[in-house]
Amino acid sequence: MVNWEYSESVESQEIVNIKDKYQNFINGKFQQPNSKKYINTISPSTEEVLSKIVISNEKDVDNAVQSAQLGFEKWSNTSPHERSKHLFKLARLIQERSREFAVLESMDGGKPIKESRDFDLPQVAANFFYFAGWADKIDLSWGAKSLKPHGVVGQIIPWNFPLLMLAWKVAPALSTGNTVVLKPAETTSLTALLFAELCEQAGLPDGVVNIITGDGTTGSLIVNHKDINKIAFTGSTQVGKLIQKSLAGRDVGLTLELGGKAANGSRLLLQESIHDEFVAKLEKRMQTLRVGNPLDKNTDIGAINSKEQLNKIEGLVNEGVSDGGKIFQTECELPGNGFWFKPTLFTDVQPSYSIAREEIFGPVLTTLTFRTPQEAVEIANNTEYGLSAGVWTEKGSKILWTADRLQAGVVWANTFNKFDPSSPFGGYKESGFGREGGRQGLLSYLKAES
Numbered sequence: 001m002v003n004w005e006y007s008e009s010v011e012s013q014e015i016v017n018i019k020d021k022y023q024n025f026i027n028g029k030f031q032q033p034n035s036k037k038y039i040n041t042i043s044p045s046t047e048e049v050l051s052k053i054v055i056s057n058e059k060d061v062d063n064a065v066q067s068a069q070l071g072f073e074k075w076s077n078t079s080p081h082e083r084s085k086h087l088f089k090l091a092r093l094i095q096e097r098s099r100e101f102a103v104l105e106s107m108d109g110g111k112p113i114k115e116s117r118d119f120d121l122p123q124v125a126a127n128f129f130y131f132a133g134w135a136d137k138i139d140l141s142w143g144a145k146s147l148k149p150h151g152v153v154g155q156i157i158p159w160n161f162p163l164l165m166l167a168w169k170v171a172p173a174l175s176t177g178n179t180v181v182l183k184p185a186e187t188t189s190l191t192a193l194l195f196a197e198l199c200e201q202a203g204l205p206d207g208v209v210n211i212i213t214g215d216g217t218t219g220s221l222i223v224n225h226k227d228i229n230k231i232a233f234t235g236s237t238q239v240g241k242l243i244q245k246s247l248a249g250r251d252v253g254l255t256l257e258l259g260g261k262a263a264n265g266s267r268l269l270l271q272e273s274i275h276d277e278f279v280a281k282l283e284k285r286m287q288t289l290r291v292g293n294p295l296d297k298n299t300d301i302g303a304i305n306s307k308e309q310l311n312k313i314e315g316l317v318n319e320g321v322s323d324g325g326k327i328f329q330t331e332c333e334l335p336g337n338g339f340w341f342k343p344t345l346f347t348d349v350q351p352s353y354s355i356a357r358e359e360i361f362g363p364v365l366t367t368l369t370f371r372t373p374q375e376a377v378e379i380a381n382n383t384e385y386g387l388s389a390g391v392w393t394e395k396g397s398k399i400l401w402t403a404d405r406l407q408a409g410v411v412w413a414n415t416f417n418k419f420d421p422s423s424p425f426g427g428y429k430e431s432g433f434g435r436e437g438g439r440q441g442l443l444s445y446l447k448a449e450s
C-alpha cells in the first residue's frame, strides 16, 4: 500500500555555525562590550536558546559612533569606483552564503525557509548589487559634486525582515559614502552579526559598518548620540514618533519607515456581490496551509517572532471577537513548544473595529465589503496608515482608477508584496516619510553641499 501521509522535508541546520555568544562588531572586529550584559536569543519555534547577544550601553554606542567617524574620514574619500567594488563583493558573498543566511534567519526569526530562501535572501543580494552599481554614477546623475554624504548614520531595524531591512539600509548608505552604526531588533540579531563576519571576509575598511546589539534603550542611545548625522529607522509608528521628537531642533537627517495595515495583507476589501463565494474558497484554501517547523521546506506559516508579539495578536483577536466579528480558524495542530497562531479569518467586520484598523503581525486576515469603487477607496484610505495596498480586478482601467486614488506608498496590481531594489518604497501619513530603494532611496543618504 502506498503511504500518503505527509513527511517533512527539513532544511539541515548543519550549514549554520552559531557561536555560544556574540560580541559587538566595531572598527572591523568583534569586541568585548563595556556593558558586559548579555541576553539569550531564542528560536521562536522551539524556545531553545540559540546564543547570547550583547545589550549595549552608552559607552558601547559611543565606541561604535567613534569608529564610524574614523571610518567616514577614509570611506568618504574612497573613490566611488572602489566603494562600488566593495559592495559588489558583499553582494557576491551574500549569494555564495545565502543558504546559511536563510537557515539562520528562519531559526532565529521563525519565518518559513521558503520565504527566507526564496524571497528575503535574493532580495538582500539584489539590493547590494543595485546600490553597488550606483556608487560611481551619483555625480553624473545629480550634477557633479553638488551632493555629499551625511556622515555617520544610525540605523535601527525591526524583526519582520531582519537581513532585508539591513540591506535596505546599509547598501545605499555605503554606496553614497556614509558609514553606519546599525542595531538589529533584539529578537533577530543573528543574521546581522553573520553579516558583520561577511564585512570582515569582504575586506571592508574598518569602521565603515559597525553592528551593535541591544534593546530599545540601545536604540534610543544611538538616536540621541551627539555625533550622529542621520537616523534611518524602520519599525512601529509609536517608536518612530518618539524618535522624531528626540531629533526635533537638531541638524540630523531622518527617514522613518513605519507601520502599515494593508502592507501585511491583513485587511481585505471585497465587493459585496462576490463576498460569500470568495470567503468559502478562501476558507478552503486556508485549511491547506501548513503551519509548523520553519525549516520544513513545505511550511507556509512559521512561528510568531516572540511571546510578546503572540500576546499582541491574541489580544487583538479577542477584541475582534468581542466587538462582534465572526471568526474562522483552521483546524491545524500547533506544535507544543514555541509561539504559534492558527491562520485566522474575520468576517462581519465594521471599519471601526480595532481588528480592521490596528496593525496585526500574525496570520490574521480581516474582510470588509464595499458596493461601489468609490466606497472601496474611502474605506481603504480611512486609516492613519498608508504604506502599501493591492488591487485585484479583471480590468486594467479599474486598476489605474483605483491606484490613482489610494493613499499608499506602493500599490500592487493583481499581485502583492512584490519588491525590486529599483522601486522606491515608503509610506504616507503615519506610515512614515522618506523612501528606500531606487534613486529616491539614494537621495535620502545625501545632502546638498553647503
Ligand code: NAP
Pocket (backbone or CB within 6 Å): 156, 157, 158, 159, 160, 161, 183, 184, 185, 186, 187, 214, 215, 216, 217, 218, 219, 220, 221, 223, 234, 235, 236, 237, 239, 240, 242, 243, 256, 257, 258, 259, 260, 359, 387, 425, 426, 427, 431, 432
Ligand atoms: P519597534 O518596536 O518600533 O522596533 C523597531 C526597532 O526599534 C527595534 O530594533 C527596536 O529594538 C528599536 N527600538 C525600540 N524602542 C526604541 C526607542 N525608544 N528608540 C530607538 N529604537 C527603539 O517595531 P517592531 O515591532 O520590532 O517592528 C515591526 C514594525 O516595523 C511594524 O510596525 C512594521 O509595520 C514596521 N515595518 C515597516 C516597514 C516599512 O518599510 N515602513 C518595513 C518593515 C517593518 P528592540 O526590538 O530590540 O526592542
